Amino acid sequence: MKGKSLFSDISYSVTKVTIWIWDDGIRIFRKIRTALNLEIDLHAVFELSKGKLTTDPANHTGEGIFFTSRIYRVVILNFKNVEIIGQAFADEIFRVFVNKNPNTRLSYINTNEQVKKMILRITGR
Secondary structure (H helix, E strand, O other), X not given: OOOXXXXXXXXXXXXXXXXXXXXXXXXXXXXXXXXXXXXXXXXXXXXXXXOOOOOOOOOOOOHHHHHHHOOOEEEEXXXXXXXXXXXXXXXXXXHHXXXXXXXXXXXXXXXXXXXXXXXXXXXXX
C-alpha cells in the first residue's frame, strides 16, 4: 500500500539524538530491507544514509529521502572551563559560520555568564 503521510521528529540532548520516522504506507525501512534482502530494518537505515537509494528507479531517484534525512546537522559547543570568548570569535562562529552553513544548527552548553552574554550579543537573542 502506498502511503499518503509521513511524519518525522528529531530530538536531541547532550548525550543522544533520537529520530522518529512514521509513515502510513508499508514503511520505508521495511520496503528497503525487503528489496535489498537485508536482515533488519536498521541495515536499511544505513543503506538509506548513503544516499540516492531507490526501490523504484522508474519513478524517482531516491534523492528526496536522502536530502530530507540530512536537513540538519547539530553541532554542540561545550564551553566548560572557558572563561571568556572574544567578539571576533563569537561573530565568526555564531553569525558567519551559521550564515554559511544553513543546514547546521549550533547549540551550546556549559557557558558562564560572560560567555553567554557574548553569544547573545552576536545572536541577538
